[in-house]
Amino acid sequence: MAYFLQQLINGVTLGSVYGLIAIGYTMVYGIIGMINFAHGEIYMIGAFVAVIAFTLFAGFSFFAALLLVLVFAMLVSGFYGWTVERLAYRPLRHSFRLAPLISAIGMSIFLQNFVQLAQGARNKPIPPKVQGGFTLLNDGGFAVQISYLQIGIIVLTIMLMVGLNGVIHTTSLGRRQRACEQDKVMASLLGVDVDRTVSVTFVTGAVLAALAGVMVTLYYGVVDFFIGFHAGIKAFTAAVLGGIGSVHGAMLGGLLIGLIEAFWAGYFLTEWKDVAAFSILVMVLIFRPSGIFGHPEVEKI
Amino acid sequence: MTQDLRAILIELGITGLIAAALVFPLITLRTIDSFEGLTINARWLPSVLAVALVVLGRFGLILLRYERSAIALAGGAAAMLAAAYAWSSDLPLSKLFEVFLFAGGLFLFARAAIQWLVIARGVERARIDTARADAALALRRAIPLAAAVVVVFVAFLPWLPFSSIYMLDVGILILTYVLLGWGLNIIVGYAGLLDLGYVAFYAVGAYAYAIFAVNFGLSFWWCLPLAGLLAGISGLILGFPVLRLRGDYFAIVTLGFGEIVRLVLINWSAVTRGPDGISSIPRPSLFGVAEFNKRATGDLPLFHEMLGIPFSPEHRIIFLYYLVFTLSALVAIFTLRIRTLPIGRAWEALREDDIASASLGLNRTRIKLVAFGISAAWGGFAGAFFATRQGFISPESFTFIESAIVLSIVVLGGMGSLVGIAIAAALLIGLPEVFRELSEFRMVAYGGGLVLIMVWRPRGLLSFREPSVRLFDRRGRMRFAAEGYAVGDSPLAAPAPTTATATAMTAAPAAPATGGGAVGEGSVVRQKPTGSKG
Numbered sequence: 001m002a003y004f005l006q007q008l009i010n011g012v013t014l015g016s017v018y019g020l021i022a023i024g025y026t027m028v029y030g031i032i033g034m035i036n037f038a039h040g041e042i043y044m045i046g047a048f049v050a051v052i053a054f055t056l057f058a059g060f061s062f063f064a065a066l067l068l069v070l071v072f073a074m075l076v077s078g079f080y081g082w083t084v085e086r087l088a089y090r091p092l093r094h095s096f097r098l099a100p101l102i103s104a105i106g107m108s109i110f111l112q113n114f115v116q117l118a119q120g121a122r123n124k125p126i127p128p129k130v131q132g133g134f135t136l137l138n139d140g141g142f143a144v145q146i147s148y149l150q151i152g153i154i155v156l157t158i159m160l161m162v163g164l165n166g167v168i169h170t171t172s173l174g175r176r177q178r179a180c181e182q183d184k185v186m187a188s189l190l191g192v193d194v195d196r197t198v199s200v201t202f203v204t205g206a207v208l209a210a211l212a213g214v215m216v217t218l219y220y221g222v223v224d225f226f227i228g229f230h231a232g233i234k235a236f237t238a239a240v241l242g243g244i245g246s247v248h249g250a251m252l253g254g255l256l257i258g259l260i261e262a263f264w265a266g267y268f269l270t271e272w273k274d275v276a277a278f279s280i281l282v283m284v285l286i287f288r289p290s291g292i293f294g295h296p297e298v299e300k301i
Numbered sequence: 302m303t304q305d306l307r308a309i310l311i312e313l314g315i316t317g318l319i320a321a322a323l324v325f326p327l328i329t330l331r332t333i334d335s336f337e338g339l340t341i342n343a344r345w346l347p348s349v350l351a352v353a354l355v356v357l358g359r360f361g362l363i364l365l366r367y368e369r370s371a372i373a374l375a376g377g378a379a380a381m382l383a384a385a386y387a388w389s390s391d392l393p394l395s396k397l398f399e400v401f402l403f404a405g406g407l408f409l410f411a412r413a414a415i416q417w418l419v420i421a422r423g424v425e426r427a428r429i430d431t432a433r434a435d436a437a438l439a440l441r442r443a444i445p446l447a448a449a450v451v452v453v454f455v456a457f458l459p460w461l462p463f464s465s466i467y468m469l470d471v472g473i474l475i476l477t478y479v480l481l482g483w484g485l486n487i488i489v490g491y492a493g494l495l496d497l498g499y500v501a502f503y504a505v506g507a508y509a510y511a512i513f514a515v516n517f518g519l520s521f522w523w524c525l526p527l528a529g530l531l532a533g534i535s536g537l538i539l540g541f542p543v544l545r546l547r548g549d550y551f552a553i554v555t556l557g558f559g560e561i562v563r564l565v566l567i568n569w570s571a572v573t574r575g576p577d578g579i580s581s582i583p584r585p586s587l588f589g590v591a592e593f594n595k596r597a598t599g600d601l602p603l604f605h606e607m608l609g610i611p612f613s614p615e616h617r618i619i620f621l622y623y624l625v626f627t628l629s630a631l632v633a634i635f636t637l638r639i640r641t642l643p644i645g646r647a648w649e650a651l652r653e654d655d656i657a658s659a660s661l662g663l664n665r666t667r668i669k670l671v672a673f674g675i676s677a678a679w680g681g682f683a684g685a686f687f688a689t690r691q692g693f694i695s696p697e698s699f700t701f702i703e704s705a706i707v708l709s710i711v712v713l714g715g716m717g718s719l720v721g722i723a724i725a726a727a728l729l730i731g732l733p734e735v736f737r738e739l740s741e742f743r744m745v746a747y748g749g750g751l752v753l754i755m756v757w758r759p760r761g762l763l764s765f766r767e768p769s770v771r772l773f774d775r776r777g778r779m780r781f782a783a784e785g786y787a788v789g790d791s792p793l794a795a796p797a798p799t800t801a802t803a804t805a806m807t808a809a810p811a812a813p814a815t816g817g818g819a820v821g822e823g824s825v826v827r828q829k830p831t832g833s834k835g
Contacts, residue, residue, distance in 0.1 A: 035549045045327070052330050055339045072326070079322040091756045098495045099759040101549055102712055105497070105705055106751025113744040118327045127338055229701065233560065236553065271568045278557040278564075285554050286542045 002142045007266040008259070013150045013219070015258020016157035020212040021235035022242070022250035023164065024205025030181045030245035031201050032093065037104035038084055040232020041111035042206045046077040046213025047223045048115055051124045054217070062129060073210040080111070081206025082199055090195065108229075116225040123224035130218060153215045160208065161251055168247065177201060181245070230274065234261075237281040243291030252292060309363055313356055320355035324348040350398055354405065361409040368420055373413035380406025397742050448720050455626065459619045469618050473690065475730045476625040477683055482710040482722040483632045484679030489708065490717035491645065492672040493652025494544075495552040498559025499707055501539070502677040504566060504699035506532040506684025511579040511694055512572065521585035525685050532681020533674045540673035544666050559704055566696040578695025584617065585624065585689050625686055632679055633719055639675075648672055702744070709751050715760060 021043050028036045053069040060068065088107045092100045133147030168174035176197045179187040188194045216231075217223055238257045242249025257277060264273045284291065328348040332339045357380070364373040384403035388396070418424045458464050458472060481503065488496045509528040513519045519527070543554045566573045573579070639645045647668045650658040659665050688694050710729055714722030729750075733743045 035553065049326050051339070052326060052332055052341070055332055055341055056330060076322060076326050079319060083319065083323060088752045088756070092759065095755075095759045097549075098552075099755050101495060101552060102708070103752050103755035106709070106748045106755065108748070109702070109705055110745055110748025110752065113742075113748060115327060117741065117745060119332060122334060124332055124334075124339060233553075233556070237557075240550075240553075269568075272564070275561055275564045275568070278561045281557045282543070282554050282561075285546060285550050289546065289550055 002137055002144050003266065005137065005144045006142075007262045009144070009146050009150060010266075011259035011262030012255065013153050013258070014262055015238075015255035016153050017212045017216055017219075017254075018231070018235050018238045018257050019251040019254025020157060020160065020208045020215075021231060022238040022254045023247055024209050025236050025239040026242070026244055026247060026250040027177075027201050027205050029239070031177065031198055032089070032100075034089065034100040035104065035236065036084075036089075036202070036205070037101065037232070038088070038107040038111060039205060039209060040228035040230075040235065041108050041115075042077050042081050042084070042228075043209035043213050043231055043235075044223075044225060044228030045080055045111065045115060046073045046206075046210030047217045047227060048119060048124070048213075048225070049073040049076045049210070050214040050217040051126055051223050052119075054126050054129070066129075070211070070214055073214050074207045077206045077210030077213070078203045081202045081209075084111075085199055085202040090198075108232075112225055112228060119225065121225070123222050125222045126217065128221055149218055153219065156211070156215070160211065164204075164208075164247065173197075173200060233281070234277050237277060237284070239291075240281065240289075241284050241291055243293035246291070246293040249291055249293035305367075312363065313359055316359040317352055317356045320352045321348070324351045347395060347398070350395075354398070354401060358405050358409075361405070365409075365412055365416060368416060370413045370417035370420060373409055374417060377406045377408075377410030377413055381410065382406075397745075444720050448723075451723075459622060466615055466618055469615075469622050471731060471734050473618070473622050473625055474734075475727050476622075476629050477687060477690075478707065478710060478726040478730050479723050480625065480629050480632060480683040480686070481680060481707045482714065482726050483629070483636060483719060484676050484683060485707050485711050486714075486717065486719070486722055487636065487648075487672050487676040487679070489711050490715075490722075491640070491648040491652065492669055493648075494669065494672075495549075495708075496555045496676075497552050497701070497704055497708065498555035498557070498562070499676075499680055500699045500701065500704040501555075501559045501562040502532045502536055502680030503684040503687070503703065504562055504696075505535045505677075506681030507688040507694050507699070508566065508573060508579070508684075509681065510685035510688045511582045514583050514689075515579060515581070521583070521689055525682065528685035529678045529681040532684065533678030536677025536680075537670060537674045540670050540677075541666075544669045544673065556701065556704075559701060563696050563699050566699065573696075576696060578693060578697070580693045582688050582692050582694070584692065585620070621690055625690075628682055628686060632682075636719060644668065644671055705751075706747065709747060709754075712751070713754055 021039065024039045024042070025036060028034065028039070050069050050073045053072040054065060057065040057068050084107055088103045089100050092103055130147070130149045130152070133145050133150070135143045135145050137144040168177060176187070176192045177200075179190070179192050180194055180197045184194050187197075213223075216227070234257055235254065238253035239250045240253070241256055242251070242253030244250075257280070260280065261273050261277055264276045268276075325348055328351065329344055331342045331344055333342045357376075361373055361376055364370075364376065380402050384399045384406060387399045387402070415429060418429065419426055455472070455476075459469060481499070484502075485496065485499045488494050488499075506528040509531040510521075510524045513524045513527055514521070539555075539558050543551060543558075546554060567576050569575075640649075647658065647663050650661075650663065651665060651668060655665055687698070691698075706729065710725045711722055713729065714720075714725035729747070733740055733746075
């Protein structure tokens with residue numbers, strides 16, 4: 001029981017991170033119907049910028065440094081998200097269907113190797129910034145612990161989710177996004193600047209991914225240029241599992257993937273946990289491509 | 302232009318700011334490992350140069366926008382000269398920067414030259430377009446001849462006076478990728494399914510060969526067909542559940558399969574020997590008659606003793622070269638033949654419009670499955686060849702990047718054109734060998750190149766397979782109204798295919814590669830239905 005609880009806590013923490021990345025996939029898919037394959041790399045850049053900024057602001061107190069790091073990472077990732085959309089996707093908005101996906105793969109390879117060139121191929125460790133936590137339960141020598149960091153990650157994720165929900169459902173920006181999601185031509189006829197809305201969506205996704213990157217940097221304390229690929233696929237799996245296009249679905253899917261991974265690693269073989277995650281992706285796509293909250297795709301003739 | 306100076310300066314400033322935001326954190330602030338943990342090593346020159354390059358490029362585009370083609374022409378030429386000078390001198394500049402400077406200068410020069418011809422010399426835009434279309438047509442007519450010349454050259458390469466072991470090695474590498482590209486082409490180019498996990502079949506072939514050869518001592522000539530067969534079967538098994546999916550979902554599932562295969566190779570140590578890989582894989586013998594070693598290892602006689610010539614390591618390389626050449630030739634002949642068979646035409650019909658094909662009675666799943674199986678078998682052959690050439694394989698060789706490289710070869714080659722894919726393989730695999738100095742930038746160039754090709758020519762360099770009549774042009778504007786198409790069916794509304802063909806369903810699949818429509822974005826309709834049987 002204690003072990004189960006511990007894995008539950010670990011899984012929810014991991015799931016929060018996947019969920020935040022998955023939102024970027026799902027929002028972009030909802031609006032322009034493409035898989036932003038480079039999104040994982042934006043997350044990786046967020047994590048790298050966090051490492052760089054923590055090193056840069058090493059002399060500051062922890063909270064001042066954290067604030068600066070968050071702002072820095074969100075800004076840089078946001079710029080990357082905007083630029084990627086502007087250069088690699090917007091010219092292909094009306095091209096044949098696979099063109100943006102191939103372009104996105106190219107962007108992903110480019111960003112990954114660009115970071116490797118610019119920052120070196122070795123992984124970057126930072127000293128642990130937050131230590132300690134609560135012991136929830138002590139069951140025969142096995143202590144269930146929740147660290148301050150895990151609490152912070154979960155709380156921040158909940159806050160972001162509530163905030164994003166508010167933005168989408170109450171503000172004019174959210175209304176524009178939902179309008180573009182339903183019908184881009186009609187929205188543009190009614191005066192919605194579609195290009196700008198798409199850009200804002202990309203930046204939103206990138207900022208959330210950057211936050212996830214900062215959290216992961218703090219949580220694991222080490223970052224390398226390759227983390228974006230696997231985290232990206234898993235977050236995409238989460239988005240598909242929840243029903244691509246649905247923000248709530250992305251969060252739920254993220255949680256599920258995080259839990260599955262944590263329990264698999266806890267009860268079965270750690271080495272096979274990625275196989276488990278990918279198998280879920282394959283299974284979901286084969287048996288229920290519309291996910292938990294998604295709408296089934298209608299074939300138009 | 303001068304009255305808009307303020308707007309131009311603001312535009313340049315914003316461009317510079319964005320470029321700075323992109324390069325400053327990652328390039329200038331380089332983290333270095335040291336005893337006290339990470340420290341920052343500030344490098345200002347590269348990021349300042351990068352920002353300057355972006356701003357200059359933007360200024361070039363602004364010049365073109367204001368039709369100052371003479372200045373743009375001079376600017377482009379100056380950039381190319383400066384890049385060439387910097388390349389030959391030993392200035393402390395990154396080679397990458399020089400390459401970018403040159404490419405940017407070339408682009409600006411070409412654009413400015415066209416603009417200058419149109420504006421200053423009064424050449425009509427249409428004439429340039431026609432000239433381009435004519436040149437493309439001439440090029441296309443020349444391709445069979447050029448291909449024949451290249452095939453003869455490749456066939457006799459080992460006997461040419463200037464050939465060396467190094468050249469043959471590069472040739473073998475290029476031909477391996479040609480083989481892979483032609484295999485993947487069947488799925489991507491003909492069946493129109495984006496397979497991001499092709500490396501899985503490559504891996505299955507390589508491991509099948511290695512395991513049979515090492516554990517059971519089977520000879521190369523037994524293992525090769527076995528490897529192809531196993532890869533083909535794995536293609537059928539993997540393909541069966543996923544072929545109902547379409548578009549991006551299919552792409553992602555194949556990507557997932559590719560990763561699963563790699564992870565299985567790493568973790569299933571009992572069979573695959575895990576991350577260490579399988580070493581000392583036997584080399585192929587001369588059809589079971591002789592072996593290419595210096596001293597005998599088995600009961601086979603030695604090749605050089607048999608012919609009575611001195612031993613040379615070149616013999617084996619020449620043999621491997623001809624082996625992969627023959628394999629490629631087989632695949633090419635097979636592909637050319639199958640394309641005109643009903644199954645090949647069905648692939649293309651599905652690619653163009655799978656709903657229409659299904660309504661005409663084609664069994665979508667079965668047709669796609671055949672494509673998947675054949676393509677996987679070719680990948681397996683390539684894998685077996687790779688294993689025997691390297692003598693060592695490990696899961697490291699079968700990452701997603703490998704799939705992406707093969708895919709970029711197919712895409713660059715024009716998805717469906719065998720000649721195009723061969724050229725693309727020679728470019729993408731051969732060029733990095735030429736520019737060894739820049740080898741660390743190889744993958745950056747791959748990624749950037751893939752994006753540029755997609756933006757510039759989404760259908761690849763040699764795209765013969767443009768639909769012969771288009772309802773919408775590349776930007777989604779309607780060219781002309783066609784019967785049976787409601788206005789509301791604009792490509793903006795539907796994420797489905799934007800290149801709606803007005804071709805009759807029976808004509809599209811029947812048109813062979815050489816008889817397709819216009820090249821690139823040209824709207825010229827020149828269909829030459831040679832060899833059409835449909």
